[in-house]
Amino acid sequence: MKHISSSQNPYIKSLVQLQDKAKNRKNSQSFLIEGQREIMLALKGNFKLKTLLYCEELISLQTINEIGARESDTEFIKIDKEVYQKLAYRDTTEGVLAVAESKSNRLEDLKLSKKPLILVAEAPEKPGNIGALLRTADAANIDAVIIVNPKTDIYNPNVIRSSVGCIFTIPVATATTSEAIAYLNSKNIAIYAAILQEAAPYYLQDYNDATAIVVGTEATGLTDEWRIASAQNIIIPMEGVIDSMNVSVAASILLFEAKRQRFLKNSFF
The missing domain is CATH 3.40.1280.10 (SPOUT methyltransferase, trefoil knot domain)
Structure with a gap:
């Protein structure tokens, strides 16, 4: 399983841009979801998850596996707490984020x-x-x-x-x-x-x-x-x-x- 320990990692920087810029979300046709409840609702709404990023200090791997059970091709990435805090918007965090595919909304x-x-x-x-x-x-x-x-x-x-x-x-x-x-x-x-x-x-x-x-x-x-x-x-x-x-x-x-x-x-x- 992939592990990212630095907030300066190029992929993490790209996710920060995904959070901050509508242009990046539009161009990549993807967006970031924070929190277990929101991710589960996205799955219920048939949104496809590309990646699950989790911090083991804040959430268990068992819970992450349960969240991602429906998405067989989702990539799992373990991240350190410093990296998670770089990406997380909320003060009270659950330790999990997901990169999801946007829908057409037509x-x-x-x-x-x-x-x-x-x-x-x-x-x-x-x-x-x-x-x-x-x-x-x-x-x-x-x-x-x-x-x-x-x-x-x-x-x-x-x-x-x-x-x-x-x-x-x-x-x-x-x-x-x-x-x-x-x-x-x-x-x-x-x-x-x-x-x-x-x-x-x-x-x-x-x-x-x-x-x-x-x-x-x-x-x-x-x-x-x-x-x-x-x-x-x-x-x-x-x-x-x-x-x-x-x-x-x-x-x-x-x-x-x-x-x-x-x-x-x-x-x-």
């Missing part, structure tokens, strides 16, 4: 149910917001998340960390605004855009059929393309002093209203 690869519920987020910038949106999507167990005009690549380590691995549990696609609208229209999925203009309270709408809930950033909201394409623009009535809320909070309110309606319909019909 719209046409999404597998949807008969009446899907989809979250669309336009131009999210902060990895923390993307991660929170993915956690919300996982909690609501929706069909898919479409990230439109992303400002941060979805395999950014801060997205993976803030999503607590939910990037692997929910189908995710990336697209331009026009591509996403054309895709939703082609699937006869009704668009409900969270936007102020020509909007009605969100709780007055019916989300029982195929539905896409579309949210924008707190700072700029959604572009006019969504206002025009929307079956109905929706708002969350605000009764306080401020007139906006965090995008992940807004998405939670809207998605769980859709889930509530679907639960009630399935319970009584």
Whole structure:
């Protein structure tokens, strides 16, 4: 089994670049995952692991073998604690990292149910917001998340960390605004855009059929393309002093209203 003891090792330096630079992730079609839970979720989501790196001072070889049992062609590399700390983002570490292959994240690869519920987020910038949106999507167990005009690549380590691995549990696609609208229209999925203009309270709408809930950033909201394409623009009535809320909070309110309606319909019909 290969053993790397120096943080100056060229391969370790390349992994640091993989962590830090979206260009390197794109060019190599790979990214780094830190932590046992996240790696197990990636495996559950059918991500292919190229390499498992582990520090025996922090995790046992038996546990590593259990993690990698499903991946017969995964390379195992033992690394010293100094090397692990060079790569690890978290203060509390579990002693294991993985290099995984990226997925295509194309719209046409999404597998949807008969009446899907989809979250669309336009131009999210902060990895923390993307991660929170993915956690919300996982909690609501929706069909898919479409990230439109992303400002941060979805395999950014801060997205993976803030999503607590939910990037692997929910189908995710990336697209331009026009591509996403054309895709939703082609699937006869009704668009409900969270936007102020020509909007009605969100709780007055019916989300029982195929539905896409579309949210924008707190700072700029959604572009006019969504206002025009929307079956109905929706708002969350605000009764306080401020007139906006965090995008992940807004998405939670809207998605769980859709889930509530679907639960009630399935319970009584």
